[in-house]
Each structure stands twice: as structure tokens, then as C-alpha cells.
Amino acid sequence: MPQVVTEITKYSVRDAPVEPAPIPPEDIIEGEPESTMAILWRTDDGKLYNGVWHCTPGVFMLSSPGETITLIEGDVTITPEGGEPVNVRAGEIAYIPEGTRAKWEVRETVRKGFHSYDSTGTLLGPA
Numbered sequence: 001m002p003q004v005v006t007e008i009t010k011y012s013v014r015d016a017p018v019e020p021a022p023i024p025p026e027d028i029i030e031g032e033p034e035s036t037m038a039i040l041w042r043t044d045d046g047k048l049y050n051g052v053w054h055c056t057p058g059v060f061m062l063s064s065p066g067e068t069i070t071l072i073e074g075d076v077t078i079t080p081e082g083g084e085p086v087n088v089r090a091g092e093i094a095y096i097p098e099g100t101r102a103k104w105e106v107r108e109t110v111r112k113g114f115h116s117y118d119s120t121g122t123l124l125g126p127a
Contacts, residue, residue, distance in 0.1 A: 009040055013072040013113050016040075016052035023060050033058025033106060039124070046121035055110045059103065065118035066098035074110030079103045 011017070018036035035055045042049035055074075070093045078094070079085040080102040088094045096102070098119060118124070 011038060011040060011052055013052050013111050016054075018052060018054055021053070023055075023058075023062070027061040029059040029061065029103065031058030032056075033060055042124065046124050047118055048116070049118075049124060050113070050115040053110070053112050053114060055104075055106050057106050057109065059105045062102060062104050064096045064098065064100045064102065065116040065123055067096045067114055067116045069094050069096065069112045069114045072111045072113065073108070074106065074112070075108040076110050077105040077107075079105070 016038040018038045021035045021037035023033055023035050033056050035053065037051060037053045039049055039051040041051075069088070071088055071090050073090050075087070075089050077085045077087045078096070080100050083102075086094065098117060116123075
């Protein structure tokens with residue numbers, strides 16, 4: 001996993017060069033949420049990565065890598081299967097354990113920075 005970084009990379013969370021990252025239709029419960037993402041950095045094996053994610057309002061299910069998120073904008077309630085709802089608002093940070101499947105209720109467009117650990121290295125696919 002060692003990787004030498006030779007330069008500092010940065011994005012504005014609001015204006016990052018995001019690309020479509022569609023939520024599978026079978027996971028959408030309500031609304032028409034549109035998800036976009038920009039990967040800032042990732043290891044060669046795809047197990048560690050960070051970046052920016054934006055999502056418009058809607059309700060859907062997501063399976064998560066181990067992920068630390070910081071909301072820059074928006075308001076979302078994340079309810080893990082079998083767990084209690086957690087509301088995360090702009091300016092707050094949260095950790096979602098790897099393997100968590102949760103219902104995301106995005107009430108206001110979310111813009112978040114994230115750092116993720118995927119022990120399988122398969123969630124993002126090939127680099």
C-alpha cells in the first residue's frame with residue numbers, strides 16, 4: 001500500500017470537478033436523487049481514497065466503506081439497518097463503519113468531503 005505523493009492536491013468541496021456517480025435505481029426509495037463525486041486521491045489497491053460527494057434531495061439506501069464524512073452543505077438523516085437515525089448537518093463530521101447499509105434521507109443538497117477505507121478494494125473499481 002505504500003504510495004509516494006509528490007504534490008498537494010486540493011478541491012473546493014462546493015466546486016470540485018465532480019462526475020456522475022448514480023445511485024442504483026433499485027436503491028432509490030423516494031424522489032430523484034442525483035449523486036456526483038470527485039476522487040481526490042486513492043491508493044493503488046483502491047482500499048483507501050478520499051474526495052468530494054454531492055447529492056440532491058431524495059431517500060435511498062447506501063452500503064458504505066468505512067468512511068469519515070464532513071458535511072460542508074446540506075442536511076441528511078442516516079439510519080443504519082437495525083439502528084437509530086443520525087442527523088448530520090453542515091459543519092458536522094461523522095464516521096460510518098465499514099459494511100454499514102443505511103437509509104439516507106437527504107433533505108437539502110449535501111456536499112461532503114470524505115475519507116474512506118474499503119477492505120476489499122472493490123467499491124470504486126479499477127483506477
